[in-house]
Amino acid sequence: MSDKKRLILNLFEMNCVSHITHGLWRLPGNNRDRFNDIEYWIRLARLLEDGGFDAVFLADVIGTYDTFRGSADTSIREGLQIPNNDPVLVVPAMAAVTEHLGFGITFSTTYEPPFAWARRLSTLDHLTKGRVGWNIVTSYLPNAARNFGLDGEVDHDTRFAKADEYLDVLYKLWEGSWDEDAIVEDRERNVFADPEKIHPIFHEGDWFKVEGPHLTSPSRQRTPVLFTATASAAGTTFAGKHAEVVFTGGPTTEFLQRTIAGIRQAAVDAGRRADDVRFVTTAGVVVGRTEEEAAAKVAEFQRLSSPEGYLAHAGLNWDPYAYPPETLLGDVPGDKDSRWRVSDPDKTVGEFLAGFGDITRHPLFVSGTPEQVADRIERWLDDVGIDGINLLQYHSYATAEDFIELVVPVLRARGRLRTSYDKGESLRQRIFGAGDRLPDRHYGTRYRGGANLPERGKGLE
Template sequence: MTTGTDQPKRLILNLFEMNCVSHITHGLWRLPDNNRERFNDIEYWTELARLLEDGGFDAVFLADVVGTYDVFRGSAETAVRQGLQIPNNDPAVVVPAMAAVTKHLGFGITFSTTYEPPFAWARRASTLDHLTKGRVGWNIVTSYLPNAARNFGLEGEVEHDERFARADEYLDVLYKLWEGSWDDDAIVADREHNVFADPAKIRPIDHDGTYYKVEGPHLPSPSRQRTPLLITATQSDAGTAFAGKHAEVVFTGGPDQAGLAATVARLKQAAVDAGRAPGDLKVVTTAGIIVGATEEEARAKLARFQELSDPEGYLAHAGLPWDPTAHPVDARLGELADSRAHGRWRRIADPEQTVGDYLAGFGDLSAHPLFAVGTPDQVADEVERWLDELDIDGINLLQYHTYDTAKDFIELVAPVLRERGRLRTSYDEGESLRDRIFGEGDRLPERHFGARYRGGAHLPNRTGISDPDQLTA
C-alpha cells in the first residue's frame, strides 16, 4: 500500500513501556543485564529517552493501571510475586525528566477517565504539553480492573458501556477547557500597564452535564498542541464508536492477523461515520520482534527468552477467573465446569482442547499475532507486510530485554526499513507530536469534534471574565 504521493507507508514507531518491573513479558526481568529493576531511578528513564531519540523512535508509549491483577486465584498474590505491574509508579511523572534530555521524542501517557475529575487532568496534561513543547499524547482508557474501582471507593467496576458514556462527557469537558477557555492571543504580557493576560479573552466553560459540573476557566494558558495527541486503546463496540469520534491514534489488537485487519477496518469506518476522514485515525498495535545478525542468532535469543517466560504471570495478567494448573493436563476443557469462565483477554476456549494445550498458549512468546524473529531483512519483510496487508500504521515494540530489544531494533532493523522508505531518516526540527504523525500542524483539525469550542463557540458564555461592578454600572 502506498500513500497519495506513491510513497511507501511510513511506520509509526513507539516503544511499549510501563513504570514497573514486569509490564507485559512476564518472567523476563530476570534476564542478565536487564534494567527492569531500575525503573525507580530517574537515570533509567533519561538513558532510555536518549537511546530512543538517537534511534529515531517517534514516541515512548507508557502504559498504566490503577489497581492490581487480583482475579486469578482470587488474590493479587501471583501478580505481586512476579512483579506484574506492581510495584507500579505514575507514568506522567517521568515525562519531564525524559523531555529534559531530548528534543524530539514523543510521549504517550496512559490516564483513565473513570476515577479522577477532568479539571485536574486537563491542568496536568497542559503542563506536560508546555514542558515538552508539544510532544505529549494521551492514551485515553476507562480502567478495567475490579481492584481499581475499589481503590477509588466503589464496590465494583463501572459497567463497560457506562464507562465510555462517562468518558465521552469527560472529553467534552476537556475540549471546552483546552480549546475554548482561552483565546490564542489572551497573553499580552504588557509590562507598561501591568497586564499579563486579557480577561476578556479568557472565559469559564460552565459545563453542567450528566456526570460532571465544571465552571472553569482552564488554569494553564494554551499549550502548543492545546489538546494533546488523542490515543485510545480498544477493540469493543462502544470503544470503537468512541474512537471514531475522538481518537487520532488507536492502540488495538486481535486474536490473530485476520481479526486485527477486521478491527482496523471497523475503526477507520467509525471515523468516517463520525464525519471524519479514514486517514484521521492511525492504528498502532503491539509487535514482538527478535532480531539477530543471523537467523540462528535470533532464534537462540528467542529460546533464551522462552526459558524464562512464566505462564503464571500471563494467567494472572489475563484475569483468568479459574486456575487451569489445578487440573490434570490431559483433562478436556469441556469436562471442567470452572473453565466456562474466561479471562478478559482470551477468546472462548475449545471444549475439546486439553488443559495442557490451553496452558501452552500462555507465555508462548511466538504466539503473539504480530511476531517476527530472524535477520534484519526477514524482520523488515514482516513489518512491511503488516503495514501493507493489515493496514496498520505503526507498532508499539514489545520489550523482552531493556535496553537490548530497542538497541537490536535500532542497530539491525531500522537501517533496513530506512533504506526501504519505511522509517524517517531524521526528525523535523521543532515539530509537535501531532504534526509528526499527521503533517498537518500542531492543532486538532477543524473537522474533529473537539475543535467546535474554539474561540468560545458552543459555550454558554463567550464574553470572557469581567468585573461584576462594571457589568452593573
C-alpha cells in the first residue's frame, strides 16, 4: 500500500462559453459554444468517469463583470461568463450516465434563502446516491447585488457573517430535522414516517427565520461535502469552522502555503483537526507526447488568449490601454489594484499589462511531457502542500482527453491516482475515507437527533 498522498482530481467547469481561459473558445474543435446542449454535459461526464476523475467542479456567478470600462460590454463580446446557465440543472443529466463521478456545485449564500437550497441539494444527494458537494460562495460582483434588488455590493465581512447563519440553518435542516429512523414504511398501519421523529427547527436569527421541518428526508450524506473558495481573513475563520475542502489560490506558491497554514489553524481553533480540511487549487496543465508538441499547444493558446477578457474578469476599474505603456502606475489616477494583484506604483502600465492573458504565469502551471507534468504535480502535492487540483480547460474536450490519455497512467503508476473507483462510495468517503457523514467534531453535527433545536419562540440554550 502506497503512503504517497493521492491527488484529488477535478475538472474545472462552468455552464458558459468563456469560463476562465478567455479567448480560447475560438480554438478549432473547441466545444465551449455547446454548453446549452445536454449532449455536451453527458459526453463530458462519461469522459471524466472513464478517466478516473473524482469530480467535476462547477463554478457560477449571478451577475456580469461590468466594472472594466464602465460596462459589461467586454464580457458580453467575449462570452465571459455571459451567457451562463444554472450549474445545478446539468448535474442530474451527468449523474444519470455515471456511477462514480462527483459533483461540486457553486451556490451563493448572499441573495437566495436557505430553505429552498437545502431541499434542492438534498434532492441531488438522493438522486446521485451521495455524490454531491457544495462550493459555498458569498458573491462579489456588484451587478449580482443589483440583480437581487440591492443598490450595491454587500460588505465582504457582512456576507460571511450572513453565510455563517445560512449554514446554521442548513445544519438544522440537514442534520437535526429528521431522526435517522424517522421513515418506518409500515404498510399495514399506513405509516410512512413517524411525526415524533421529525422536528421543526424554529430558527430565528439576524437574517433568516425558518420554521421547518426539512421537506426532504435524510440523504446519504445528509450534509453534502462542504467546499469553500477563499483566502481572506473572514473567509479563513469561516472555512476553519465549516469547510471540508477549500478551493483556494494566490499569486505565488508561498502565498498559497500561508493560506493553507492559516486555515488549518482556524480548523483547530474551531475544535477540529488540522487535517480535517483538504486543499484544492486551480492548475494549468498542457501536455504533449514530446516537449515540442506541448510547446506548440501553449503557443496556440497564447496566440488566442485575450488580455482584455482577463482585465474584465479581474474587475479592473481603469483601462490600461488608455495610457502609454511607459506610464508609471503611480501617475495613473485612482485605484489600480485588481482582484488578482496589488499594483506597484513604480511599475509601468506596460509591465502591469504583461501578465494579463499569459497562461504560463499561473503559479501552478506546467507544460511538457507526461513524465514532466507528473513530476510537477508530485511537487505540488509534497512541497506546496495541496491535496488536489481543479484542472483548467483550455480546450473542451481535448484538455481532459490529453490528461486522461497521457498523464493519468503515469500518476497511477506512481501511486498518486487510484486505478479504479470503489463501488458505491459517496463523495465524502472518497475524499476522506471515513464514511458518508460529517465527522462528530464538525460544528454542523451539534443538531443531530434534534439536539440544540429551539422550541417555538425560544433561542438556543
